[in-house]
Amino acid sequence: MTATVNNSPNLVSSPPGTPILEARGISKAFGHVQALKNVDFELYPAEVVALIGDNGAGKSTLVKILSGVYRKDSGQILVEGQPVEFHGPVDAQRLGGISTVYQDLALVNVRDVASNIYLNIEPTRFGIFINFKKLYADAQEILHRLKIDLPSVKVNVGELSGGQRQAVAISRALARGRRIFLLDEPTAALGVEQQDKVNQLILDLKAHGSTVVVISHNLEHVFKVADRLIVFRRGRRVGTRLKSETTKEEIVGLITGAIKGDAVEAAT
Amino acid sequence: MSQITRARARFRMPSFMHRLLARHESAILIPLILLVTFFYLRNPAILAPITITSILRTMAFPGLIGMGMVILMITGEIDLSTASVMSLTAVFAASLIRDAGVPVWQASIYALGLSLLIGFINAVLTVRVGVHAVLTTLGVGLAVRGFSYLFANGLPIYPLPEEVGYLGTLRPLGVSVVFVLMIIMMVIVHVILNRTTWGAAIFATGTNKLAAQIVGINTNRVKTLAFMLTSFLAGCSGLLYMSQLPLPSGDPIIGKNLELDIIAGVILGGVSFFGGRGSAIGTLFGVMLMQVIRTGMVVAQFDPYWQIPVLGLFMLAAASVDVIRHRRSER
Secondary structure (H helix, E strand, O other): OOOOOOOOHHHHHOOOOOOOEEEEEEEEEEOOEEEEEEEEEEEOOOOEEEEEOOOOOOHHHHHHHHOOOOOOOEEEEEEOOEEEOOOOHHHHHHHHOEEEEOOOOOOOOOOEHHHHHOOOOOOEEOOOEEOHHHHHHHHHHHHHHOOOOOOOOOOEHHHOOHHHHHHHHHHHHHHOOOOEEEEEOOOOOOOHHHHHHHHHHHHHHHHOOOEEEEEOOOHHHHHHHOOEEEEEEOOEEEEEEEHHHOOHHHHHHHHHOOOOOOHHHHOO | OHHHHHHHHHOOOOOHHHHHHHOHHHHHHHHHHHHHHHHHHHOHHHHOHHHHHHHHHHHHHHHHHHHHHHHHHHOOOOOOOHHHHHHHHHHHHHHHHHHOOOOHHHHHHHHHHHHHHHHHHHHHHHHHHOOOHHHHHHHHHHHHHHHHHHHHOOOOEOOOOHHHHHHHHOOHHHOOHHHHHHHHHHHHHHHHHHHEHHHHHHHHHHHOHHHHHHOOOOHHHHHHHHHHHHHHHHHHHHHHHHHHOOOOOEOOOOOOOHHHHHHHHHHHOOOOOOOOOOOHHHHHHHHHHHHHHHHHHHHOOOOHHHHHHHHHHHHHHHHHHHHHHHHHHHO
16 A cells, blocks of 8 residues: 555556656545545656645645655655655755745745845855845846846845745745756636736746746646646546646636546555 | 735845835834933933933843743744843852852852753743743742742741852943943844844744744754743853942842833833744843833833832733734735
8 A cells, every 4th residue: 555556547647757856655634534535746857847636635645745844654755766765845945856835825924025035045255144146146046037126136025925925935945956846826816917927937937947836726827837647536546637638617616526536556 | 914014026126125114013113212301301310321221221131031932932932931030040159159159150150050051941841841931930939939938938038158249340431241241132132033034934933933834943942942941041140249239248139020121121022922033132122111111210210119000000001012913914
């Protein structure tokens, strides 16, 4: 019931090559609630994967395990084929190159954009004095690379709009050289125009070779950006589809259970 | 608030005054000037050199401790035990000197070590065990004050050798050693908060613990160090207070009622009870404001019983402003 589960469905709907991140047979329970049941998961370089499913389907739990916030009960995580253990978010970042951009964004509102992007990795002089000149220049460069338009890198993050805050959070991950971005409901609290900007940002990340995982309820959004869609239902992975080979109707059917999940993935 | 920051972002090199007034911590200058004017109109003696010296000398104790408290409160914690720590370090050092014959400098080091230990205990109970800092440090403060009385049998410990009073009688630049220490600490804390990675970690810890932890900041360690620094500065204050007494003695009553001056001063100085906001310069002005009120009421011949309630009211006003400001920033 652990690493031996056949992940054959991926053969059908996965890009070729070695996954940069792989999870095998992940299970997690909270008290009596089995949030994840023997779930496999894999990510390839430069793709956008959407995790979809109803509330409580297990997608957020999986993301929290991959980002080191929760400990898995069982199963294995592999980074480029090597088994790793995440004891906390820092492990996930350092060992896995995984960065999570949370729904509430986890930014320090009283500090400016540049300070947030480089929090705890500020360029320094003599080891402790922040080199503000380099800090602002570097931050400007990151924003430029991602084509992010902000009034100034010296504006306090607390004064930015939701989309701009999202951009700062993503820049922060990029500044740390992360290759995998887990975005939890990136467009949830945003207006249409800002949603488009975030979508563009996701595609830009992919163009730079990053892998992006998007958790979303919003199928419109998912179909705009994702290459692969992975559907969760009641703690299980019930389907994996390439966007080019599926329809919204099929995905909705998988989410609600109207369409029966793939046999292998729904087993156990 | 937002306008202020935008204005700051627009001007690349704002003048010193502009920057000073743009910081909301400096807003305290206005009540400070108003109060001095008010007292001056009642009795010009408030601006007599001797009164000013007295204000500066008295505010130095809460001011010095405030420089640790401002860091601690920015991380979102608080220490109500500092005044008691002053008492215990003084009594402990005095007892070592008089009863155990320990040299003064050595006794001072032991006493400061004790203050660090108390800060560490505060940190462990708050950060590791999870007791709210108000309860932790209130309890530890009561215990510490109690030990202090027990240790001294309720009486001042004296006579002490003359050298105990040495630092207390020094007057560098015409002010006390504590005052000089406070100014030095203010500069250090100001630089730490605004110019260093430590400052970034301190603000992140108090504003958004999750954000801090995600980027790998050990928020528990940040808080623990802040607790220990605050307690250590309280220890220094205790020893210097003893040294400054007309008849230097380890008096358990040292620091009594000083909690109000420290906490209220720091809050008046723009530190937020919710963490994430505060400055060293604001703290200096806040503590100064408290002392101006105390001294001004004496000079202006108000009934001395009014002092404490007036200080309490000022603290409540500052705390209310803090809450309103916090709610607005939460939106």
